[in-house]
Amino acid sequence: MKPAFDLSEYQRRLDLVRKSMSEQDLDALVIGDPANMNWLTGFDAWSFYVPQVMLVLHDHAPVWLGRQMDAGAVYLTTYLSEESVRPYSEDLVQRDDVHPMEAIGDEIRKFDLSGKRVGFESDTYFFSFKAVERLQSTLSEVHWQDADRLVNWCRLIKSDAEVEVMRVAAQIASNVQQVAREHIAPGVRQCDLVAKILEAGTSGINGSGGDLPALCPLVMAGEAAATAHPMWTDIPFEKNQTVALELGGAHKRYNAGLARTFQLGSGPQKVYDTANAVTEGLESVLETIRPGVTAGDVHTAWQKVLNRYGLVKESRIGYGIGVGYSPDWGEHTISLRANDLTVLEKNMTLHVMLGMWMDGWGIEFSETVAVTDSGVDCLTDFPRSVIDVL
Amino acid sequence: MKPAFDLSEYQRRLDLVRKSMSEQDLDALVIGDPANMNWLTGFDAWSFYVPQVMLVLHDHAPVWLGRQMDAGAVYLTTYLSEESVRPYSEDLVQRDDVHPMEAIGDEIRKFDLSGKRVGFESDTYFFSFKAVERLQSTLSEVHWQDADRLVNWCRLIKSDAEVEVMRVAAQIASNVQQVAREHIAPGVRQCDLVAKILEAGTSGINGSGGDLPALCPLVMAGEAAATAHPMWTDIPFEKNQTVALELGGAHKRYNAGLARTFQLGSGPQKVYDTANAVTEGLESVLETIRPGVTAGDVHTAWQKVLNRYGLVKESRIGYGIGVGYSPDWGEHTISLRANDLTVLEKNMTLHVMLGMWMDGWGIEFSETVAVTDSGVDCLTDFPRSVIDVL
Structure with a gap:
């Protein structure tokens, strides 16, 4: 298996997203829409029924944060390397007492976003109210900005x-x-x-x-x-x-x-x-x-x-x-x-x-x-x- | 077309949900999960890619609130009658300046829930952060309670x-x-x-x-x-x-x-x-x-x-x-x-x-x-x- 497009095509897309992030004064962006993740990196798996996001930064390749058993799909379908694959533990899946977004938030903290402006997708499937709320309360030190459809608009004009x-x-x-x-x-x-x-x-x-x-x-x-x-x-x-x-x-x-x-x-x-x-x-x-x-x-x-x-x-x-x-x-x-x-x-x-x-x-x-x-x-x-x- | 089960089966399910609502001291419940809507009433359509919810009350049949062009599916697949079908206008779909959940909130207001405890599904697909936020800010006069998976647990033991x-x-x-x-x-x-x-x-x-x-x-x-x-x-x-x-x-x-x-x-x-x-x-x-x-x-x-x-x-x-x-x-x-x-x-x-x-x-x-x-x-x-x- 290999990604659907050449690396240069994904670089073009990442450039578009970063430009749009800059226009909205965003230091980082959290994507919840699997279609946006696929478009940006090629990531392709039926894994979106459990919490997963992609983190877009200006100075680091996109980072996938998802369930352990789906991490392999990143290597199969994208050009991303190990530093972009940040899985959470299997025992967090579908429990009432913990939420995977807490672990995802702790992992995102490693990118030093304290005090920074971080966009998120607010109105997309598979990024629920509780998921957003848990992520934001875990990472309460960042300034969250609604950046819904930022990536969608980048997709509008095709190569x-x-x-x-x-x-x-x-x-x-x-x-x-x-x-x-x-x-x-x-x-x-x-x-x-x-x-x-x-x-x-x-x-x-x-x-x-x-x-x-x-x-x-x-x-x-x-x-x-x-x-x-x-x-x-x-x-x-x-x-x-x-x-x-x-x-x-x-x-x-x-x-x-x-x-x-x-x-x-x-x-x-x-x-x-x-x-x-x-x-x-x-x-x-x-x-x-x-x-x-x-x-x-x-x-x-x-x-x-x-x-x-x-x-x-x-x-x-x-x-x-x-x-x-x-x-x-x-x-x-x-x-x-x-x-x-x-x-x-x-x-x-x-x-x-x-x-x-x-x-x-x-x-x-x-x-x-x-x-x-x-x-x-x-x-x-x-x-x-x-x-x-x- | 007709519903998948007899009316008595849906009545059994509604009784279960109302009992669980009472145990959680809820006067009403807003369901966002299409599987829960289907289980509760038979409602079956590929309409869940736009905002829609079902409102469960103690003294009224379940109420479907969704997009105008999908209202017909309620009559085709459930036993619900006209008073349970509350569509919103087509021109609200996928716009940046308005959200269908505002219209849905205005419609729910007609059921006099001011000061009442209303549960909602917080961690389900197709009921986004923004959807919940807009619904709750539109209906700020009710007491919102996280009632995630209330209906799911009612589904656990099958007839x-x-x-x-x-x-x-x-x-x-x-x-x-x-x-x-x-x-x-x-x-x-x-x-x-x-x-x-x-x-x-x-x-x-x-x-x-x-x-x-x-x-x-x-x-x-x-x-x-x-x-x-x-x-x-x-x-x-x-x-x-x-x-x-x-x-x-x-x-x-x-x-x-x-x-x-x-x-x-x-x-x-x-x-x-x-x-x-x-x-x-x-x-x-x-x-x-x-x-x-x-x-x-x-x-x-x-x-x-x-x-x-x-x-x-x-x-x-x-x-x-x-x-x-x-x-x-x-x-x-x-x-x-x-x-x-x-x-x-x-x-x-x-x-x-x-x-x-x-x-x-x-x-x-x-x-x-x-x-x-x-x-x-x-x-x-x-x-x-x-x-x-x-």
Whole structure:
């Protein structure tokens, strides 16, 4: 095994984070988000269900602090050396009387941060209220600063190498939709379709293996199509059902999303009419995306089409996408909605996600795209209309 | 769609939680853990990547507070009615200037909790430091009490209906190991094996569909076998490699774990010797488990065998298992280790997990079991020795 990228790529990322830390006058930063740890160093393990953090300093390589049995994964997946691997003892795991963050705090103390400004991620999965509280009370001699999403914003603009990995993830996602198309039919159980979806996504494409996408496959069939994130069941698809599938591909932990709507047998005209409006809106969105426009501008292009059709959608129509572990592949930075004034730049990667969850039915169309010099590169590739399954 | 269990089962669970709340003198409880929400009400959606909580009261049905587009999932998967569904607006999602927990706090205020004691889960995934802080500062008129794992402990002893669902999950896990056995071979890429594993687990068994196990499939092959939670790669398995697979099955969101060790071609004697010690220890553990003994007693039985072989294992040898979403199927209550004095009772379900992560190699054996009236029922079923793949 080796890290997913060259050392120079991780050095570029570390430089970005340190620059952002300097702008926020931070002497150190404690990262709790496993996606941020992976992006910064390559660290890759299913270890985030127990407390672990990464400490970023200006004059020392990033330091991993986690559970003893996961320390080996640092050597397998990063360029970090022994001085960056600081495990805590196994007997601290999931006890009521002690918390691993106390041991982590004691270890961080060795870096002489007394009186220094230390940032932390305040609103991320796997870095709980108690974890933050125990860390901060253990290290009460430092000045804690909320630095949530500092690393996330550094991830927003991808390197060319990252875009190429995203392209592979998108190819996997496109193939996964093709496999879904081949297997979906009335009488097929939802779980059997998802079985084929997961198989195809994990095997990958063209010699590149797949990871587990951070968002699980979402099957919106029948009444469940009225809500955005239902879990699949073992109920068979029905004749004349409208089914939206939000699926993904993942490679080297980078995710691409791709949603499409399938009509089994014959469907009501409203499905096709709404799909026409949504795909026209999608075309308009893709024509608008280019460096220099804002997220809000992109949303305006969508809203204009929607207004013409008299349709309403309250939720955002996309977000930054990239490295992610369960449960989310979104980067928690840019959102495509009216009041987001983030300016698009080359090599941002976005999941343009148009879901219409109506009263008892729903449709979805999405694409994963990269912003180019002058426009947009649609990384996913699948017919952009309701797929009729006869 | 309908809830996974009868209404009476959810009423039993709610009674347990309210009793525990009374013992802790709590007027209300805010749950952040999606596994706890599912166990308490059946609520099942991949919605936990945005802020959501459940409010438990003594004189009102549990109240779900989450994102607008996920509200429909409450009706699909629970017995809760409209008065229990309190969504917040889509435009609050993932913004820097506002937080959904402020809206959730305003909604909770309608239940007149001023001056009351309200518990909250402090150390759970998906209920971040900022989420808790914003909720507590919005509702500063209540007395907040750390009530972490209150619901988890209520889950520890299963109903007979739950044990039967666990049995299905364990049958799926057993079949998944059988499928792995049929496909693993030198030259097969790890990702292609995992593809077959995920396919089999999702299709389920005997007409019962599978869910995504909360722990992703773990492939410990070659150098990666020295660490506990590596991610699979697209590298082929090698001749004479020792491979440990920690796999699972899930049904109605209940998880069963099952780990086994495969020897491709011929392996070093130390693999078989260590496996003999571990399986002897496993037998001793299973002979010890029964109502009335403590978790520590079970660990002692294991340690005695290990001592005889001169082996050392620092980590716990098992934990409570049941409902779980990514990333963990453990219930975060009982741990099988020396200093855990929890007394075993009938219908506890445990994942007895014996992993030995050595210097550059490793082996694993595990079983998912239910405590019975007088002993143990091993729910998983697969040959308990190193599986030779010739």
